[in-house]
């Protein structure tokens with residue numbers, strides 16, 4: 001009988017189960033109600049007592065081992081089946097689609113970074129403002145033809161309230177609340193009532209800069225924009241100032257940079273001129289300073305403004321403004 005017990009112990013030890021049925025077969029044989037071990041215990045009662053001393057512990061060992069083994073087989077099968085059905089570790093991983101920063105936001109961040117290193121801070125203001133902040137304080141008198149340069153969206157029933165046509169309203173608000181020295185840039189979205197095309201849109205983004213203090217001269221304006229142009233478009237970049245007109249600056253100048261595509265020899269981007277326009281600028285008109293309660297005999301300042309879309313289009317050679325607001329992933333994921 002001892003031989004039989006030892007045989008069963010080794011059978012239990014080496015048992016494997018690949019299916020639920022095999023686990024069940026093991027259970028029926030060794031643990032179930034009519035299991036083989038119970039039969040042996042029955043037999044045990046009638047063996048001579050000198051055999052019992054060795055047989056007893058062996059039987060108990062068999063019984064315990066069978067119970068342990070059953071748990072082990074059943075656990076192994078469960079974890080195996082869940083890993084087979086839920087996770088195949090040999091498959092490539094799946095990842096969520098990663099978004100990217102919109103090119104306009106990227107350019108805006110880069111512009112802010114360049115000016116912040118020149119000591120500018122960032123100011124913000126409302127997109128809906130009144131006529132005073134958007135036009136009158138900026139030296140656009142009522143019925144002045146300069147207002148027609150910027151087709152404006154007015155809020156219905158109140159012609160005094162409008163969607164800002166430029167971020168210059170933030171300059172007025174800033175000068176009203178803060179006295180010189182001022183050294184700020186104002187990025188933001190602006191609106192104009194224009195037909196949408198590859199070159200024009202009813203909304204776009206600007207960054208304006210304003211510096212007001214004592215002894216601020218045209219030289220400071222030029223140096224600031226020269227530094228910006230080199231940082232933004234490369235060390236070799238040259239700038240050129242052309243006389244221009246804006247109601248809020250006097251004198252005024254358009255800023256051109258040497259074409260960074262052809263290096264000045266002429267190409268499609270610069271229309272064969274070797275130069276591309278990037279900004280408008282000028283010395284703040286004394287009337288504008290006075291409108292904000294700043295003494296124009298003591299302080300002077302310069303201002304500049306550029307379109308973020310325009311800078312982005314130049315930098316990445318994009319030829320259609322509409323791409324920025326169409327949310328076409330094929331376009332956006334290139335940045």
Ligand SMILES: [Zn+2]
Pocket residue numbers: 259260261262263264265266267268269270271272274275
């Ligand atoms: Zn060129």
